[in-house]
Every structure is written in C-alpha cells, then in structure tokens.
Amino acid sequence: GAVVSQHPSWVICKSGTSVKIECRSLDFQATTMFWYRQFPKQSLMLMATSNEGSKATYEQGVEKDKFLINHASLTLSTLTVTSAHPEDSSFYICSAYGSQGNQPQHFGDGTRLSIL
Amino acid sequence: AQSVAQPEDQVNVAEGNPLTVKCTYSVSGNPYLFWYVQYPNRGLQFLLKYITGDNLVKGSYGFEAEFNKSQTSFHLKKPSALVSDSALYFCAVRDMDRSSARQLTFGSGTQLTVLP
Numbered sequence: 001g002a003v004v005s006q007h008p009s010w011v012i013c014k015s016g017t018s019v020k021i022e023c024r025s026l027d028f029q030a031t032t033m034f035w036y037r038q039f040p041k042q043s044l045m046l047m048a049t050s051n052e053g054s055k056a057t058y059e060q061g062v063e064k065d066k067f068l069i070n071h072a073s074l075t076l077s078t079l080t081v082t083s084a085h086p087e088d089s090s091f092y093i094c095s096a097y098g099s100q101g102n103q104p105q106h107f108g109d110g111t112r113l114s115i116l
Numbered sequence: 117a118q119s120v121a122q123p124e125d126q127v128n129v130a131e132g133n134p135l136t137v138k139c140t141y142s143v144s145g146n147p148y149l150f151w152y153v154q155y156p157n158r159g160l161q162f163l164l165k166y167i168t169g170d171n172l173v174k175g176s177y178g179f180e181a182e183f184n185k186s187q188t189s190f191h192l193k194k195p196s197a198l199v200s201d202s203a204l205y206f207c208a209v210r211d212m213d214r215s216s217a218r219q220l221t222f223g224s225g226t227q228l229t230v231l232p
Binding site for chain 2: 004006009032034041042043044046049091093095097104105106107108109110112
C-alpha cells in the first residue's frame with residue numbers, strides 16, 4: 001500500500017533554532033500534501049495544504065513566515081519551523097494524496113517537536 | 117461547511133465484546149467518509165472508507181462501518197474487540213461535490229480502551 005515517510009520522528013532543540021521536517025511519498029506521486037498539528041489527546045488541526053510546484057495555502061491563524069512549506073517535487077514536501085519557541089512544541093503530521101481521486105489520505109508517522 | 121462529531125471522548129469495552137464508536141457528519145453535498153486509527157506517537161492509519169455503494173463497509177483488522185444517510189451517521193463497529201484495538205479513533209469527512217477541495221475534516225477523536 002501507499003507509504004508516507006516522515007523524518008525526523010523526534011526533535012529536541014533550543015529556542016530560536018529552525019527545524020526542518022521532511023515528508024516523502026515512497027511509492028506514489030503526491031500532487032497534494034497536508035501538514036497538521038496535533039496537541040495531546042486532541043484532533044488534528046490542518047495547518048496548510050501544499051500542491052506540487054505552487055505556493056502552499058495556509059489555514060487561518062497559521063503564520064506562513066513561521067511555518068515555511070516547500071513542495072518542490074511530487075515525492076517531497078518540507079515544513080520548516082523558523083526560530084522555534086516552546087509554544088511551537090507539538091506533534092506535526094503530514095499526509096499525502098496521490099493523483100487519483102477518491103483515495104484516502106496516507107499519513108506519515110509524525111514528528112514530535114520539543115523546544116527547550 | 118463540513119463537520120464531524122464524535123460524541124464520545126472515551127469508550128471502554130471488555131475484550132471479546134462488540135464495540136461501536138459513533139460518528140455523525142454534516143456536508144452540503146454527498147460525503148466521502150473515512151475512519152482512521154492512531155496509536156501513541158504515531159501517525160494515522162487508514163481503516164476504511166465509504167464512497168458509494170453498499171452502506172456496510174468492511175475494512176482492516178475486522179472493523180466495519182455502516183453509512184446511514186438519513187441519520188447522517190457512520191459508526192465504526194467490530195464484533196469482537198481485542199486489547200490491541202485500544203487506540204485513538206478518528207472519523208473524517210470530505211465533500212464529494214467539492215472535489216477541488218481535497219481537505220478532510222476530522223472529528224475530535226474517541227479513545228477506545230479494550231479491557232482484558
């Protein structure tokens with residue numbers, strides 16, 4: 001089945017550091033990818049939608065200069081948390097659709113980001 | 117706008133007993149409906165989906181869900197629960213008639229605990 005790989009799975013870093021998270025579709029071409037944020041025991045909050053070769057669409061309240069998204073190829077999207085602060089600590093999950101309609105979203109295993 | 121409601125934050129069931137996790141939805145058009153499961157510190161795993169056709173959908177790990185259009189429900193069921201089924205379950209909906217908007221809307225999640 002379709003596999004989405006997300007890396008790294010866990011990041012601990014100092015406040016002010018920028019952190020890049022990668023999301024790769026391993027066996028299919030992902031024309032659309034999504035980035036979510038999840039707080040403990042809560043649902044997924046959609047942060048942005050990225051389409052290959054175009055700018056990401058950010059949800060209301062998400063700072064695009066804070067959370068930089070790049071989807072330069074059909075198999076890779078990256079989320080960079082710039083100048084991270086403790087309030088950015090969270091679980092970040094990416095997902096991907098293939099090019100065919102009606103298929104479910106396939107999710108990465110998530111990245112636990114802890115900012116000290 | 118589309119929305120999903122999972123009225124139960126927590127469901128407890130004894131191993132071997134049947135389980136039901138409830139979900140109701142609201143969309144302006146026809147729904148695509150999905151169930152996902154999340155284990156601790158992991159991404160979401162796809163369980164099953166309803167697009168069209170039979171109202172009873174069978175999915176992974178013995179789970180099934182019944183689409184009820186009149187009640188706008190898509191409850192997840194399993195005839196005999198296993199301890200290993202303990203996890204966080206999410207219902208999600210997408211508006212079929214808005215194919216250009218491929219975003220899923222997730223419910224708040226239901227924590228299922230199967231007691232040995």
